[in-house]
Amino acid sequence: MKLVIGADHGGFDLKENIKEYLKEQQIAFTDYGTLTPERCDYPVVAKKVAEAVADGTFDCGILICGTGIGIGIAANKVHGIRAALCHDMFSAEYSRRHNDANILTMGGRVIGPGLAREIVRIFLNTGFDGGRHAERVAMITKMDK
Numbered sequence: 576m577k578l579v580i581g582a583d584h585g586g587f588d589l590k591e592n593i594k595e596y597l598k599e600q601q602i603a604f605t606d607y608g609t610l611t612p613e614r615c616d617y618p619v620v621a622k623k624v625a626e627a628v629a630d631g632t633f634d635c636g637i638l639i640c641g642t643g644i645g646i647g648i649a650a651n652k653v654h655g656i657r658a659a660l661c662h663d664m665f666s667a668e669y670s671r672r673h674n675d676a677n678i679l680t681m682g683g684r685v686i687g688p689g690l691a692r693e694i695v696r697i698f699l700n701t702g703f704d705g706g707r708h709a710e711r712v713a714m715i716t717k718m719d720k
């Protein structure tokens with residue numbers, strides 16, 4: 576599994592924490608920034624990460640801003656991206672099982688690192704159920720062409 580991670584300044588601290596978690600779990604990842612806590616524009620990071628997932632460079636991504644909302648709205652502008660904002664474990668599981676989400680978004684100012692790590696663990700370890708859900712996901716993919 577090829578994983579890419581990105582954040583703006585609002586998500587920087589949580590991104591660094593999640594990177595530590597991924598290292599502990601020996602899960603390889605690439606960090607597309609931001610690499611400092613200085614203020615930056617979340618659409619720029621969202622576009623870079625989303626395009627790299629959409630073109631197959633990576634299988635999935637994690638994007639973090641202050642709320643997880645702006646960075647997810649921006650990522651979902653890229654064709655083929657299904658970015659899901661998850662601040663609980665149930666949503667993390669079903670974003671994968673029913674929506675085949677390929678990017679997880681979270682808010683660094685909303686949840687703490689313990690819950691965020693659990694959400695990441697579930698997101699990365701849950702598969703897509705397919706079946707009727709695949710038909711619905713295909714309908715979504717057709718919408719943004």
Ligand code: RB5
Nearest residue numbers: 585640641642644645646
């Ligand atoms: C940055 O201040 C903040 O607006 C951003 O991180 C995010 O929360 C936007 O949705």
